[in-house]
Amino acid sequence: MSEETQQASPISASAGPGGEELVWHRGKSYRKGYTTGSCATAAAKVAALMIARQQLIYQVSIVTPSGVTLNLNVEEPSIQGNEAVAAIRKDGGDDVDATHDMLIFARVSLLEECTDIEITGGEGVGVVTKKGVGLPIGWAAINKTPRHTIEQEVRGVIGPNQGAKVVIFAPEGEERATRTYNARLGIEGGISIIGTTGIVTPMSEESWKRSLAIELEQKRAFGMEEIIFVPGNHGERFVTDELHLSGDLVVNMSNFVGYMLQEANRLQFKRVIMVGHLGKLVKVAAGVFHTHSHVADARMETLVTHLALLGAPNDLLKAVFACPTTEAAMELIHEQGFDGVYNEIAKAIVEKVEHMLRYATHKMTCDVVLFSYDNIVLGASRPVSEIVGEVTDKSVPKGDLA
Known part of the structure; x- marks a missing residue:
């Protein structure tokens, strides 16, 4: 199942004994997770914070588009002057998909010559090769909502007058993508950075339906x-x-x-x-x-x-x-x-x-x-x-x- 995350009507939400958010489906509880888009956003934010503070950081919080606050552990942080790298481990909750448990990295570099924030994909992030997926051909497969949240979080750290280049990469991405629909959709070389709400809701039929409709939209395009x-x-x-x-x-x-x-x-x-x-x-x-x-x-x-x-x-x-x-x-x-x-x-x-x-x-x-x-x-x-x-x-x- 895709990680797109709208809750289907038979599912209700509650909190588990450890405070984690659960959904209930046919009498069984399922733990929610978070999307590759949330991972990329958090990794980019913490990398920018490390540049600003010139110190390693091992936990970061973000607010997802759905309003849920995530407190995430940071892995493999590093910093060298005006460039930093950090990773967040994807957690699909009980809706395990092809990207579950993989590391999503962000490399943030400050730019002196402009004030724009440039977002692109590196190793393991797919490249769009066909029309119909909502992104121009040749772009990294980072969907509109994650692009917006990445820019928003990085801008909040570096301020309005500083530019930055953000590269999202996933070393395991090319292999993991072979288990997805990406190649069929014309996304080559890696995974997609996706998610409209930032949260993975287990058993969500809406996400599955949407993933099927994307291919239909592409063929019409x-x-x-x-x-x-x-x-x-x-x-x-x-x-x-x-x-x-x-x-x-x-x-x-x-x-x-x-x-x-x-x-x-x-x-x-x-x-x-x-x-x-x-x-x-x-x-x-x-x-x-x-x-x-x-x-x-x-x-x-x-x-x-x-x-x-x-x-x-x-x-x-x-x-x-x-x-x-x-x-x-x-x-x-x-x-x-x-x-x-x-x-x-x-x-x-x-x-x-x-x-x-x-x-x-x-x-x-x-x-x-x-x-x-x-x-x-x-x-x-x-x-x-x-x-x-x-x-x-x-x-x-x-x-x-x-």
Whole structure:
């Protein structure tokens, strides 16, 4: 999960026995943490303080954008004249991600020739190579909120008439970044310095959703007008191996079907193709737009309803309803010759999507392709050959997404 930090509605906050802030999710407590942006801000502040005081400092406090005060231990401090280096160890709390427990460093050097504060990235901090992540190509992957808090804290130490260069670096960053989405987003060579609130809230669905939407925004920034949504890696492989379409068209929507459709509509994509296993997408035919099992499970009810509308016998309906999985139900449905139900379910999914977006001023078309675990097309909202054949070359700008 990403370290972006907005609290999801089922989570409540309290204090632990040691005074640390906790959140409660389904009866279990989780410890909060802090973002790479908070680490970089604190490291830059303490480095500036060491220059100002000409002494080593081993603890520093900052106030995060969300108003939480952090008192953080400083590691590997050093100072030489008008330059100092310090590190803060990232703590993701109980929401451990790829950057947990790594050191985020800041090197601050005073500048005599100007009063600006220059913020850049060094070793282990990624570089932006593609549009769509909110930063210019060629810039270090230090997002806007951390850039602002770093400048604010350093300015508070050095005063209004002094300039400084701040280099954020993370020696482990390049290796850690291989466990993130960075390369896919066009951030090369290291991690991102991110966080809008400064605090990591465990189990935050909002953070996960936002990380998925960033890739969608990037593809739209390249001028793409069509997109293929899949629930996971199986869907992506099916798109490339069975439908023979470019993986550059694919965006993972996970369980957040409604959210990602709304984001696609907001970004004014002209067309969305949803490709997924029946067991996941059949829920959307019942109007369930968050498909995790803890939200709702209407798989068998939906299958039975559409089979009944096709005139399936009562014995088949009862047998399907008793099946533990949709794969098991498929065998029964095939045996009695009701495979046509999958096309009806795909059409029903399209109808539910259209109903959800009925008040949107932008009109986005939708198609659906359903498949089984053995990669067989079960059904589609229209003939699959038509759906695939209408994918346009301009949807994947040549060279830009390679």
